[in-house]
Each structure stands twice: as C-alpha cells, then as structure tokens.
Amino acid sequence: MSKNNTSKTYQDKAKAAANKPAAFGDDIDLNKYTNEVGKYKYQPDPSALPRETKEIMLGAGIMLDDPGQRTGTYLQIDNMPIHHSTTQEGIEVMALSQAIGKYNWLPDYIWKAQAVDADKYTANVELYESDGYFIRALPGQKSVFPVQACLYMAQSKVIQNVHNVIIAEEGSELHIITGCAAGTRDEPGLHIGVSEFFIKKGAKVTFTMIHTWNPEIGVRPRTTTIVEEGGLFLSNYLLMKPVNNLQMYPTAKCVGEKSTVRFNSILVAGKGTNLDVGSRVFLNARESRTEIISRAITVGGNITARGYIEGNAPDIKGHLECRGLILGETGTMYAIPELKGSLPGIDLSHEAAVGKIAEEEVEYLMARGLTKDEATAAIVRGFLRVDIEGLPEQLSSELRKAVEASEKEVM
C-alpha cells in the first residue's frame, strides 16, 4: 500500500516489531520467502480469466461466470489487485490503495482496529508492498447479493501481503464472501492478511471466508472487528483443504450497547496440516452478546482450537462451543476455551468436547439399516453442518455446498 506521511509512525512501529514472534502458533522464518512479487495486468472482465484459475476460485466460493449473483467483485493475485467492480449503488468495492487516494479520511481507519506492531506478520504488511480490498456500504445501504473477494497466490515462495478495510456505515448491511486460494498444488508461499472491520451503529455484516490453500503454504490472517451500538458481525470460516501451517485468532470488540458477534468455524485437518485457529470476543458494552461455535475434525493433522470471551460490561452474555472429532489413527486436537469476567451479573459459558464419534449414535443409525460406514458418514456430515442464523439463504446454501464438496477429504 502507498505509505504516505501520516503512516510514518506506523512504519516506525512496524520496524520495531519486524522480528516480534506471534503470541500463538509456530514461528515462520520470513527470510525463506520474498516480498518481491510479479506484476499482473488489470482484468476488466474476470470471466475472461483462464478456466483453471476460475475453477480454483470457484472452489473458494468465487463465482466469475455468473456475476448476477454478486453485488461486487474484487480479485487480487499475489499483491496486485487485478479487478474490482460493483453493480449496486451505495456499495463500494475497490483496492485499498485506490481508496486511500480517494478518501482523505481513510487514515482514521487504517491500523486503527488491528495493531500494526502485533507481531512480525502485521509489521511485514506495513513494511513491504501490500494491497487489499476496501469494501464499504454507505449509510442505510444493503447489499442485495454478496460482495466477493478473492486473494489468490500465484508465484512460488512469495509473501502475499494483504491489507483489507471493511466499513459498514450506520444502518447498512453487507454480505461478503472471501475466498483465499493457491494457484499451485505444492509451491510454498506465505499469506499474511490483515483485515480491519468497522461496523457502525445498527449495521450488519456477514463475512464468509473459505480457504483452499495447498500443503506447502503458511497462512497468518490478522483480523480485528469493531462493532458499534446495535451492530451485528457474523463470521463464518471454512477450512477443509490441506495447508501447511495456519494460525489465526480473529478478534471482535463489541464497543456499542446491544452489539452482537457470532463466529462459526469449520475445520478439517488432514495429515501434514497444522492449525491453530480461534475466535476472540471482547464484550465491552452493556448487553452485548456473542456466540462462538467451532467444529473441528482431524484426520491426521494437528488442531489447536481456541476460544476466548471476555465480559467487561453489565448484562453481557457469551457462549463458546468447541467440539472436536478425531477420526484418524494419528492427529491431535487441543481445545482451549477461555472465559474471563470482570464484574458481577455477566453470563459467560462454554462447552468443549474432543473425541471419537459416539458408538451409541452409530448404532442408533445402524438399527435403522445403515451400514457402519454410512452411519459414520451421516454423523460426520451432521457434525459439520452448522446452521447459521442470520445468513441469507443463498449464502447458507453455498456454504452447505462447499462443506458437502469437501466431505470427501474427511471420509
């Protein structure tokens, strides 16, 4: 991203944090990768992209041949935005670099939700060339169809530095699908994605993210969301394809009364996949609410499933559900649900369970005539089926399809 004068302090902070390891997850040696990336041409008609590329993007929920189903589209290959468009007035979709040129108030948002010096990954995004999407719904505007954004990694051994800013102005409604994908089957790379969400008074954002990487890629998303009074943030995360090492702990801060945050994540880790994934919510305003649901299956991979809710205001309510299934002979599942309260009258709870499929459930289905394999498959399918309240039907059915398409990885 263009580094203007106002960001000088950020540059300094980033420099100071350039070697700072992350609080969680394995440390990745950034020197193994390059920040020097190739250039790609702007693509006014994304349906003209190579068929193979489009198919990979489709696997991450990005539809380029049927733009009628989307309110807007943003595509980025490595660090280059190659397309952005929108079909609805009042919904803005562009590259962050472009938005910085357009809006002189944007520095009020950049690095305001997510700390630039959180760790060396956030610092890297500030220190090197980066870009990302800027998606904004103007006050009272509601996106009819979802806005889609694809972050696509093409070049080998590159660091994809992404910085996204999403603003839902007062009373607006935004539905976003982000698909992150690797164009190669086994080339190494590192994706660092900073996302800052600002959900203003009475606004609603649903954010559905599907990851389809490859077994050699490292991934470090860094997401923080600020939710104002009466706002709603609904985040769904789906990772069912192999990845080398992924650590993220997206954080939402409810700063306005009666704001609501829901995080759902569905994770599947095969052999060689290492995940450290959680969701963290700070309930800092009266009557704010959250629900975190995580479903994780290991078929040989290692999963740390975290969850953290902190209640700092009266009459808040939070629930955390963390369920893990171990289906392979190897693989580990480490569930870490955490709750912290700092005043009386708050209501925080969690449930966590890790284990195999209950025999009793398998036998129940077998008593109806299903074979053991069929019964197991039905239960696993059910385990991965999270009914997401508040998600538009179209998105729900796309998410369902994405889960079903990936079930083969588990069975």
Place this chain on the structure above:
Amino acid sequence: MLKINDLSVTVEKKEILHDINMTINTGETHVLFGPNGAGKSTLLMAIMGFPKYKITKGTIFFKDKDITYMSLDERARMGIGMSFQRPPVVRGVKTRDMVAACLKGEGGAEAISKLAERADLQDFLERDINYGFSGGEVKRSELMQLLAQKPELTLLDEPESGVDLVNIALIGEMMNDLLEKNCPIQERQCMGLIITHTGHILDYVNARTGYVMCDGTIGCVGDPHEMLATIREKGYNECIQCYLGRVPLHE
C-alpha cells in the same frame, strides 16, 4: 417367525439373560412384563443385535435364518426394527434424514411429509434428531421412523412411558399400523414384542401372549390381560414367589 432357543446373554462379562426360549409366530404380538432389572431391555437389545450384548449360548432364528451372530445393521435390513426408550441425540442429523434413511429412498419428500403428519411431527423434520424432544415426541419420532422402515418384527421398549393420555392414543394407533392390527389375522405378516410396565398399551394393542421376566429368565407365559390384572393387584412379588416355587434360583 422369531424363534429363540436357550439364549444366554452377557453384558460386560456379566450374564444377564439365562436360557431364554420364545417363539413369535408370523402376525403375532407378544408382551413382556417384569420388574426393573429383570432383563427385558437386554432381551430386546440382544434380538436387535447390539454389539455390547454378547450371546454366549443358544440361537436366534428369524424368518428361518440363523441370525445369532449377524450384525446389527444386517438384522435391521432383514426386517427387525426397534424403538429406543432413550435414543441418543445426534447433532446435525435431522429427523428428516433419519426418516429418509428408514425409507431407503422410497417415496421421497412426499412420503416423509405424510409420515410426519401421521406422527404429528411436521415441525420436527428440520430439527436435529431427538434434540430437545419431549418424552412423547421421542416416542412418536421412534414410531414414525419404524413406520418408514416397515420392519417385519417390531421391538418396542416401553412405548407408553413418559407419554400423556392425549399422546398415548396416537401412539396406540401408530403401533396398530406398524403391527398391521387393522388387517385380518390371516393376512398379518408383522410381529411385535413389546415391553410394558404399566400395561396401558394393552388398551390399544391387542396381544394374546405375555411373559413375565424375572432375574434374566422367563418365569411365566400366559394371557397378558390376566397377567396384568395379577401384577396390578399383587405386584411382581406374587410372580416371583410363584416362579421361585417352580424353578431353582439361578446362580
């Protein structure tokens, strides 16, 4: 026909059933009485073929085939069905999915809606199976699944327990459908074996043979209505005394 010969069953290495003999002819429904812990549910589970219930002696023949060592799902596909007393909640598996599995693809969505209407469970099809169901709803859901499965031998474990008087009539009707009680006797193909504590179900389902089970054996065979009258009047003690007078105590 179901024919059980000298059947002994252990659960977690402890013998629960000893030398059970029972024959249910095609078209007949039999009733099992007995105090808690007598082994009634164990007998049903062993007939159904749950792996935890190990047959150590004897045989079970169903439709002239030896099913003693046949797996649970094979027995289900051969035509044995069971209503669970406390079925597990299976999160994410919808009631609709269960009914569809029981129907084995027959009839499609229309057949499912029809069955749900019969069981008064129209609003439950999209819910996770048994999740937050009341006692009566569980029973109706179990019978709905069995109606979809159409077993030739139906095993019912206390179908009336936890059910209020309004529901019990509906459950009785569904059981009669299941056991073809509305067919002329000669044409009935379906068999039933029902555990009942209260006997209420006898007001709805006509059964001609009853057993009293005590201590893992069948103590007494006879007319179920007569048995129920005795049990109601004198409790199981009378049965146990009578039975103890005839058979030596089992080890």
